[in-house]
Amino acid sequence: MKLTKLVFNNYRCFGPTDTTINISDLTAFIGNNSSGKTTVLSALRKLFGNFKITKSDFHIPLDKSPEEITEGNFYIEAYFEFFEEDSEGLDEDDYGIAQYFENFIVDHPGGNPYIVIRLDANYEKGSSPEGIIDFKYHYVVNKGEEGLKPISAHDRNKIQVIYIPAVRNPSEQLKNATGTILWRILNQINWKESDKEKINKKIDELDKVVAEQSGINIVKKVVSSSWKNYHNDSRYNEANIKFGSSDLDNILKKLEVEFTPTHTEKAFKVDDLGDGLKSLFYLTLINTLLELENEAITEIKNRVSIEERVLNIDPPALTLILVEEPENHVSPHLLGKVIKNLNNIRNRNNSQVLITSHSPSIIKRVEPTEIRHLRIENGTTIAKEIVLPEKQDESFKYVKEAIKAYPELYFSSLVVLGEGDSEDILIPKFLSLYMDDLDTVGISVVPLGGRHVNHFWKLLNQLNIPFITLLDLDKEREGGGWGRVKYAIKQLLENDVVRSELLTLEGGSILTEDQLENMHTWEGYEYIGGWIDMLENYNVYFSSPLDIDFLMIEKFLEYYLMTLEKNEGPRIKIIENEKQKRIHELTDEEKQSTIYQDRIKSDVTRALKEKGGNGHTYTKKQKELMIWYSYFFLNRGKPVTHLQALNYIADDVLQANIPDVFKNIADKATLLLNIEE
Numbered sequence: 001m002k003l004t005k006l007v008f009n010n011y012r013c014f015g016p017t018d019t020t021i022n023i024s025d026l027t028a029f030i031g032n033n034s035s036g037k038t039t040v041l042s043a044l045r046k047l048f049g050n051f052k053i054t055k056s057d058f059h060i061p062l063d064k065s066p067e068e069i070t071e072g073n074f075y076i077e078a079y080f081e082f083f084e085e086d087s088e089g090l091d092e093d094d095y096g097i098a099q100y101f102e103n104f105i106v107d108h109p110g111g112n113p114y115i116v117i118r119l120d121a122n123y124e125k126g127s128s129p130e131g132i133i134d135f136k137y138h139y140v141v142n143k144g145e146e147g148l149k150p151i152s153a154h155d156r157n158k159i160q161v162i163y164i165p166a167v168r169n170p171s172e173q174l175k176n177a178t179g180t181i182l183w184r185i186l187n188q189i190n191w192k193e194s195d196k197e198k199i200n201k202k203i204d205e206l207d208k209v210v211a212e213q214s215g216i217n218i219v220k221k222v223v224s225s226s227w228k229n230y231h232n233d234s235r236y237n238e239a240n241i242k243f244g245s246s247d248l249d250n251i252l253k254k255l256e257v258e259f260t261p262t263h264t265e266k267a268f269k270v271d272d273l274g275d276g277l278k279s280l281f282y283l284t285l286i287n288t289l290l291e292l293e294n295e296a297i298t299e300i301k302n303r304v305s306i307e308e309r310v311l312n313i314d315p316p317a318l319t320l321i322l323v324e325e326p327e328n329h330v331s332p333h334l335l336g337k338v339i340k341n342l343n344n345i346r347n348r349n350n351s352q353v354l355i356t357s358h359s360p361s362i363i364k365r366v367e368p369t370e371i372r373h374l375r376i377e378n379g380t381t382i383a384k385e386i387v388l389p390e391k392q393d394e395s396f397k398y399v400k401e402a403i404k405a406y407p408e409l410y411f412s413s414l415v416v417l418g419e420g421d422s423e424d425i426l427i428p429k430f431l432s433l434y435m436d437d438l439d440t441v442g443i444s445v446v447p448l449g450g451r452h453v454n455h456f457w458k459l460l461n462q463l464n465i466p467f468i469t470l471l472d473l474d475k476e477r478e479g480g481g482w483g484r485v486k487y488a489i490k491q492l493l494e495n496d497v498v499r500s501e502l503l504t505l506e507g508g509s510i511l512t513e514d515q516l517e518n519m520h521t522w523e524g525y526e527y528i529g530g531w532i533d534m535l536e537n538y539n540v541y542f543s544s545p546l547d548i549d550f551l552m553i554e555k556f557l558e559y560y561l562m563t564l565e566k567n568e569g570p571r572i573k574i575i576e577n578e579k580q581k582r583i584h585e586l587t588d589e590e591k592q593s594t595i596y597q598d599r600i601k602s603d604v605t606r607a608l609k610e611k612g613g614n615g616h617t618y619t620k621k622q623k624e625l626m627i628w629y630s631y632f633f634l635n636r637g638k639p640v641t642h643l644q645a646l647n648y649i650a651d652d653v654l655q656a657n658i659p660d661v662f663k664n665i666a667d668k669a670t671l672l673l674n675i676e677e
Contacts (some may be wrong), residue, residue, distance in 0.1 A: 001096030001318045002350055004114070005079035010059040012039045016017050021372055022385065025346040026353045028366045030410050031374035034656065036381035037356035040374075041163065043076045044354070047119050047137075048320070049161045055130050058123050070125040077140065080159075080318070081114045095319035095350070101157050103139045103149065112489055117151060117159075141497030162286060185285070188292050188313045193292030197292045199600040212542040228570060258298035275329035283341055286321060290351050293319065297350060319351045325361035339365040363407035368400055373410060384462055390456075395452045403459070406446045413442030414672055415460055415467040416665070420447050421639045422548045423470055429646060430662040433655045441673055454491035461495060466672045468539045468665055472547035472583065473532075475525065476613030483520035485531050488540050490516070497538060525617055539668060541661050546607070549633040551659050554644065556649060560632060563644040569608040570631045572599055583627055603630040 006015035006021045013036045021040065029037040045051045058072040082097055082104075082543075104113040119137035137156055138148040228237070258267035273281065293315040300315075327337050339362065346353045357363060361372065368386040375382050386403070389396045409415045416427055422460055424447045428438055434442055448456050453469060460467045471488065474480025480488075492502060503511035532542050543551050553560055561569075561584060571580040574590045581590070583599075590596065603626040604615040615623045632641050 001082050001100075001349075003078060003318070003320060004081045004330055005077075006040065007077040007079075008044065008074075010074035010652045011043060011061060011076055012036070012074075013376065013379075013381040014039070014058055014074075017380075019381065019383055021383045023352070023354070024370045026342060026355070026366070026370055028363060028371050029354070029356045029374060030358070030363055030371060032376075032411065033358075034372040035376050036383070037326065037374055039358065039381070039611065040325065041354060044078070044320055044322060045116065045160050045163055046508050047076060047078055049163070050161045053121050053133055053135050055123060055133070057121065059380075063201065069123075072123040073121060075120045077116055079114055081112055085110055095301065095315075096158075099150070099155065099317050103141065103155075105141060108449075117156070120147065120148075153164070158317045158319070160318070161322055162289075163321045164282060164286070164321065164326075165322045166328050167411050167551040168584055175490045185289050185292060188296060188315075198356060234587075237305070237453075244534060276334065279326075279329045280338065280341075281333065283326075283338065287341065287345060289317060290321075290345060290348055293383050294348060294640055309315055313490045315350070317350065321345055321351060321353045323355040325357055325359070326355055327357060327362050332361050335359070335361050336365060338362075358411065358412070362411060362675075364404045365536055368403050371410070375464060377464070382464070384464075386459065387462060398452055399455045402448050402452075402456075406444070406448065408444045409446050409448075409460070409465070410463070411442070412444040412465055414444075414669055415457060415465055416435065416443065416445045416465060416669070417444060417453060417469045419470070419472050419547070422552075422642060423447055425642050425646075426548060426552065427470065427662070427665070430654070430658060431666055432434040433658070434666040434670065443669065443673075452593070454494050457491060457495045459473055466539075466674075468541065468668055470541045470548070470661070470665065473544040475545040476545065476617055477546075478609065478611040481520075482522045482524065482528065483530065484542065485535070486516065486519035488535055489519075492535075492538055502534075502538070518598060535670075536664060539672075541665055544663060545622070546629075549638060549642075550607075550625065550629050551661070553632065554622065554630050555647065555659055556654075557628060557658050559627070559648040560641070562648045563641065570627055571628055572596060599627060600624055603627045606630050606634060670675075 002025065003023045005023060008019045008021075029040055029343070031037055035211075043053075046053060055066070058069070058074055060066055060069060071202070080096075080100070082100075100115050101114050105115065106113050116139065118138045119135060120138070121133060126132040133154040133236050137151045139151050140145050141149050158174050211220070258269060259273070260267045293313075296313055296315040299309050321342075323342065326342065327335055330338055330366075342353045342355065345351050368388060371386050373386065375384075383517045388400055388403075416423075418424060418427055418430075424445055427445045428443075431438060431443065431445075435443075438445075441667075453471070457467070457469070469488075471484060472480070475485055489502060493499060500510055503516065505511060532544065535541075567585060569582040570580055572593055572595060573580045573585070574593050586596065600623050601614075604618075604623050605612070606641070607626045607629050608615060615626070618626075632638075
């Protein structure tokens with residue numbers, strides 16, 4: 001039995017239109033503060049945890065104040081299924097089937113049976129601040145009000161919730177008091193009468209040993225003598241000092257958990273643990289409880305008699321573990337263990353896990369398909385799933401792993417997509433010249449560009465997160481130039497950009513499908529600038545003419561040369577039998593030599609790659625730069641080279657000579673984020 005879907009209507013931040021959220025065995029709710037993550041968990045506590053319904057649970061429209069609301073209503077529906085969709089046979093031993101069989105719904109012949117449990121609540125303004133609140137729990141057996149059937153407290157109690165708050169105190173849960181986890185664990189033990197007699201006998205023996213101690217005897221006599229001076233009631237004549245009560249419940253209340261071995265002879269108590277270990281031990285208690293409940297279910301399925309059972313409870317059919325911010329107080333290297341343990345819990349037949357988180361370290365350990373992204377739009381919460389390419393698509397694995405590698409994009413106000421590591425260093429540097437703190441404004445630079453960029457556009461569009469993309473123009477490289485422009489246009493069309501807006505030419509004609517398909521064969525680059533300018537309207541930019549690395553040495557070569565040691569740099573032997581000279585030390589006359597010109601041709605071929613052009617669309621100076629491009633970025637690590645050069649470039653020099661594309665990206669980022677200059 002598993003929870004598969006939640007439906008909200010007018011509950012807290014969820015508006016009057018039904019909001020449906022699909023639930024998996026482990027579901028992670030992410031989003032900015034006050035986006036509705038905790039609201040989802042609170043709904044399950046209202047449904048199955050007997051938590052009080054208050055005025056604040058009713059949705060308040062954006063254009064209303066609480067004082068203006070005279071009446072309201074909300075409902076929450078929880079859908080539960082009992083069999084896997086792809087299972088070949090039915091699990092006839094499923095513990096939950098027997099509990100809820102009479103209330104099964106089947107949508108079509110051969111369909112998967114399920115149940116729906118619904119909470120309806122109504123509010124009317126009254127004389128008290130909270131007003132008049134009425135609520136009812138039902139099964140949904142058909143559509144409409146006539147399809148509601150009252151649910152018994154027993155049936156509702158068969159679905160339990162355990163809420164683990166963001167601030168966790170396992171010490172409270174280790175007290176054997178009603179409602180604590182330890183109480184629930186100990187309450188499951190089937191204490192036989194023979195066991196109770198043995199325990200009482202041992203306690204009596206201990207009391208006798210303690211009473212024989214001479215010091216205790218003296219204390220006992222003094223207390224009894226003094227006690228008689230204060231009353232005459234024969235029922236309480238003697239005052240004894242005993243080890244403890246023989247009542248089993250009172251004995252169990254004295255149980256504690258200790259940790260050994262320690263660096264001292266004294267055992268550690270839970271309160272001695274650090275916050276991180278306390279948080280982990282809290283989860284350990286949950287796992288223990290679920291394991292015992294699973295054992296109890298097994299005993300019931302195996303028809304073990306009540307007298308012979310180790311556990312004497314009627315366990316819940318399903319336990320929902322609600323965890324707020326599992327990353328709290330836990331060091332990063334232990335977060336993997338936290339998720340691993342939560343996955344162990346979710347794999348049980350009798351439990352599921354729902355978590356909320358702000359931590360990329362947690363989110364990257366969760367499958368993207370199990371993430372639910374929440375955001376506030378016009379005063380109400382919108383919930384979205386993460387949609388990946390089809391599994392058979394070659395891009396599925398790449399996109400899935402890339403999303404897991406850069407989970408910060410989920411929490412961003414703006415995402416800048418780049419081609420690779422160079423963009424990851426350079427884009428933040430240039431943007432920082434125009435805004436104080438990228439983290440404060442919520443900008444994430446994510447190197448996810450390339451041939452799968454359309455999938456990331458779809459994801460960010462779906463999550464309603466604005467984004468900017470910087471691609472390499474790769475002029476004269478295979479697939480570059482007009483091919484890159486064509487690629488960007490086709491991806492925009494796949495993301496529902498209106499064709500007539502995107503492909504309207506001067507004079508009003510629209511580029512035909514055949515013309516677009518053949519764009520990569522167009523010769524000459526006289527008009528490519530106009531297309532690049534047009535794509536910037538759709539937040540797509542190009543590092544021109546080649547890529548971001550070439551763009552940097554074209555603007556700041558002298559600072560990249562500063563990173564060279566005395567004997568570093570590309571070398572060439574101009575005259576036969578003469579010692580090699582470094583390229584940047586050649587005279588103008590030496591640069592006219594055939595050997596130098598051949599070197600340029602060689603490095604142009606290397607930079608433009610095997611199936612690329614001969615560099616005829618590049619200027620003489622640009623072709624000479626291909627030597628340095630090959631040296632700095634094809635022979636050495638790109639990130640290190642850029643970081644070393646940036647150390648020599650003052651911010652005012654960088655801003656004064658900033659390539660236009662970065663200035664345009666900074667302007668667009670400021671516009672998208674509504675940042676005042």
